[in-house]
Amino acid sequence: MKATLKASNQKGKxxxxQVGTASKPHYLEEESGDVCVWKKMGEKYMLFVADVLGHGRKAYEVAKVIELYVKNSTEGNIDKIYADLERLVRGTRGCVAFVALVSESMIEYINVxxxxxxxVDAGTVRRTMGVSGVIGRMPISLKIFKExxxxxHSTLVVCTDGIKNQFIPSPDMDWIRTLxxxxxxLKIIKEFSIKEDDATVLVARGEMG
Incomplete structure (x- = not known):
């Protein structure tokens, strides 16, 4: 999948x-409680990954409500997106979520x-920041990170907890940058997913076209 954003500082380019996603449900279920959406938001792109607590039909129903909101929302401020999400899932089993706004030279995100x-780049791998908690279930001291x-020059990899803890990207995993x-x-889902949980992966990488 590709989406195009005009660069303000490179005339004519x-x-x-590029965004790639893969997902699978718990091995005993047909439906997933994970949510994965990406889209253009003004002069940026939103990348959204959420995991509703638990799995099965009830988790899936909450996930579909979240997905519908994200797809239809025109809100471009992360703090307001979070406030909407918190209101949306209050009274449900709740969710965890990664929400990012990406431009050519900046990433702004929350990770709850x-x-x-x-x-990930050719020489280093850096874990993003975040805060603990469950959205809709407890008060959270939200922090927005901007870098x-x-x-x-880098690849962003986002995984729900249906991916094994043994998966930790490293500079020698050339396939993260070359595939x-x-x-x-798809490779992460195939080789590192936990069968007893929903699992979702989002991978994003930029280029000049």
Missing amino acids: NFVL GNIKAWI PISLL SPRDVA
Whole structure:
């Protein structure tokens, strides 16, 4: 999948965000309680990954409500997106979530709960920041992180906790940088997912087109 954003500082060129996703439900279920959405938001892109607590039909029903909101929302401020999400899931089993706004040279994000995300380049791997908690179930001291990161030179990998803790990206995993984002996501799901849980992976990488 590709989405195109005009770059303001390179005349005649576009910032192209490649996004690949893969997901699978708990092995005894047909439906997943994970949510994975990406879309253009003004001059940025939103990347959204959430995991509703538990699995099965009840988790799936909450996940579909979240997915519908994210797909239809025109809100472009992370703090307001979070406030809407918190209201939406209050009174349900709750969720954890990673929400990012990405431009050519900046990433702004929140990460609440046990979703894991890394920024990978040729020489380093860095785990993103986050806060503990469950959205909709407890008060959370939300923190928005903003970093000057260019996905032209890096790959963002986001995983729900259905991916084994043994999966930790490292610089020698050349395939994270060389395979397409979709193939990276599929490989992680195939080789590192836990069968007794829903699992979702989102991979994003930029290029100039």
